[in-house]
Each structure stands twice: as structure tokens, then as C-alpha cells.
Amino acid sequence: MAAAMSMRLQGKTILITGASSGIGRSTAFEFARTCPQNLKLILTARRIDRLEQIATEITQELGPGIKVLPIQLDISNAEEVRTFVDKLPAEFKEVDVLVNNAGLVRGVARAPDIVEEDINVMFATNVTGLIQMTQAILPSMLKRNNGDGAGDIINIGSIAGREPYVGGGIYCASKAAVRSFTESLRKELIATRIRVISVDPGQVETEFSVVRFYGDQNKADAVYAGCEALTPDDIAEAIVFAAGRRENVVVADTLLFPNHQASATIMHRKTS
Incomplete structure (x- = not known):
């Protein structure tokens, strides 16, 4: 299976947003290790x-x-x-796999106390940015195969987009928007050979909670206390698996939990 995946990925150009840490970083390494020959990676982030x-x-x-x-x-x-x-070098312009991974969460405030800046940055990053990047890459995908199209669009969602929880109103809303956009896009592109894929993680230990608590490491650590959360590598494996399927196979919708999690809010925590 590994050899078949490697062959299917050879020659492809992979674009990963939010690639400087967490799931994005792990995804870059997973693609590279799965197909160490004839692969191009475009890694984007602010850092x-x-x-x-x-x-x-x-x-x-x-x-x-x-x-x-x-x-x-x-x-x-x-x-x-x-x-x-337009600014990409010629050899990188034809993106075969777009991994829309960039995203963040800010705060745990409830209405009416949610800070406007947090609302704006979450929607601008998680929703508008994802849609704009998709629209930037999609035209070249549509032109391939004499107009039949080719390529993969992999959107990283969240359990939060399926099940809203207290203190996460804006983040949950943004991920629900990603889910709706993904499903609409899949239906809109049904006559093409472009695959639209959703990967929704549950609890993953990354910089996510540090950002949510504005850099407070102690509060971030408390989120994962007593839990064995998923790692970024776990999610990266699912992303690369989906991209490495035979062209006619679409891993349309994937939800990943650690063993101790059953929903957005139901988790078993070990006590010492």
C-alpha cells in the first residue's frame, strides 16, 4: 500500500496552509516521507x-x-x-493537492462578551481565508484533463463544526461554515475529477489551546490534563492517506477522535 501511495503522489505539487507548526508541519513531513522522490511542497504561514x-x-x-x-x-x-x-514560480503554479489547514481559535467568551477582534480574526482565517485560497487554486484544477478537471481540495475542519459547545460559539460557527462550504463545493464539482475531502479532528494537542488562551501555557496544559490527545502526526497520516487513494476514491468525510473522546464535550480524564 505504501508503495502504491508513493507512486500516486509522484510528480504532484502539494500546497499546505498553516504549515509552520502543528498539523500543517506534520502534514508536510508525512507527504515528504510517503513520496520522497519527485514531489513539490509549497508551505505557507505567517512565520x-x-x-x-x-x-x-x-x-x-x-x-x-x-x-x-x-x-x-x-x-x-x-x-x-x-x-x-501569480507570484508562484512557474514550476509550482499547478497545484495538485490543496490542504486548507490554517486556522485558529481565540478565547472562550460567551455572548454578549465576545471581543470583536476575536470574531473577526477567526472568521477571516478559518472561513474567508480558506474560501479565498480555494478560489485562487481552483481555476487551474478545472482546466486539466481537457476541462474534466483534476486535483484534491482537503479542508481541515473540526468536531466543533459538527457539535457546538459552550464558550466556543464563534470557533464552532466558523468550522460549521467550513463544513457547509466543503459539502457545497463537492456537489458543485461533481461533474469534474476534482476530489473534495474533509478531515475533522477531535482533541489534538498543538499550539491551538495556547492561542485560545492568549499565550497562557498553564491554561492550555489544563485542556489536555488526564488525556492522551491525538498528535498532529495522527491527523497528517489521515490527510496523506486520503490524497494517496486511487483517483476514483474520495475519502469524503473523516472524523478522528482519541480513544478517550466520544463527542466535543464528552471525554474521559484519568485521575492520578
């Missing part, structure tokens, strides 16, 4: 220094068979996204 370090590490580990292009990009900036494709 260019981290992207450049990841590019160096991938090249050191796997050699010259993988070309990595790190690009500084703020997905919430519509103008940056609109001009993104």
Missing part, C-alpha cells in the same frame, strides 16, 4: 523562519527528490491570497 527551518529539515532528512518552497502568507489577508498564485 517564515519556521517554514524555512522545516524546508531545511525535510531536505536534510529526505534528500533532493523533494522541492520545498516556503512562502510567508497571512491567510486572513484577502489581497495576499488573491495575488498568491
Whole structure:
């Protein structure tokens, strides 16, 4: 199976947003390790220094068979996204797999106390940025195969998009929007060979909670206390698995939980 996946991915150009840490970073390494020959990776995020370090590490580990292009990009900036494709080097312009991973959560406030800035940044990143990037990449995918289209659009959602919870109203709403957009897009593209894929993680330990609590590491650690959360590598494996299927196979909708989780709010925590 691993050999078949590698062959199917060879020659492809993979674009990953939010690639500087967490799921995005792990996904870059997973693609590279699965197909270490004839693969191109475009890694975007705001933190260019981290992207450049990841590019160096991938090249050191796997050699010259993988070309990595790190690009500084703020997905919430519509103008940056609109001009993104035109600025790509010629050999990277034809994106075969778009992984819309960039996203964040801010705060646990409830209405009417939700800060406007938090509302705006969550929607601009999680929803508008994802849609704008999809619209930037989709035209070239539609032109392939004499107009039949080709390519994968993989949107990283969340259990929060399926099951809203207290203190997560805006984040949950943003991920519900991603889910609706993904399902609409799949239906709109049904006459093409473009695959639209959703991967929805449950509890994953990343910088997610640190950002939610505005950098408070103690509060972030408390989220995972007594739990064995999923790792970014777990999610990356599912993403690459979906992209590595035979062209006619669409892993349309995937929900991933750690063993201790049954829903957005039902989790078993071990006590010491």
C-alpha cells in the first residue's frame, strides 16, 4: 500500500496552509516521507523562519527528490491570497493537492462578551481565508484533463463544526461554515475529477489551546490534563492517506477522535 501511495503522489505539487507548526508541519513531513522522490511542497504561514527551518529539515532528512518552497502568507489577508498564485514560480503554479489547514481559535467568551477582534480574526482565517485560497487554486484544477478537471481540495475542519459547545460559539460557527462550504463545493464539482475531502479532528494537542488562551501555557496544559490527545502526526497520516487513494476514491468525510473522546464535550480524564 505504501508503495502504491508513493507512486500516486509522484510528480504532484502539494500546497499546505498553516504549515509552520502543528498539523500543517506534520502534514508536510508525512507527504515528504510517503513520496520522497519527485514531489513539490509549497508551505505557507505567517512565520517564515519556521517554514524555512522545516524546508531545511525535510531536505536534510529526505534528500533532493523533494522541492520545498516556503512562502510567508497571512491567510486572513484577502489581497495576499488573491495575488498568491501569480507570484508562484512557474514550476509550482499547478497545484495538485490543496490542504486548507490554517486556522485558529481565540478565547472562550460567551455572548454578549465576545471581543470583536476575536470574531473577526477567526472568521477571516478559518472561513474567508480558506474560501479565498480555494478560489485562487481552483481555476487551474478545472482546466486539466481537457476541462474534466483534476486535483484534491482537503479542508481541515473540526468536531466543533459538527457539535457546538459552550464558550466556543464563534470557533464552532466558523468550522460549521467550513463544513457547509466543503459539502457545497463537492456537489458543485461533481461533474469534474476534482476530489473534495474533509478531515475533522477531535482533541489534538498543538499550539491551538495556547492561542485560545492568549499565550497562557498553564491554561492550555489544563485542556489536555488526564488525556492522551491525538498528535498532529495522527491527523497528517489521515490527510496523506486520503490524497494517496486511487483517483476514483474520495475519502469524503473523516472524523478522528482519541480513544478517550466520544463527542466535543464528552471525554474521559484519568485521575492520578
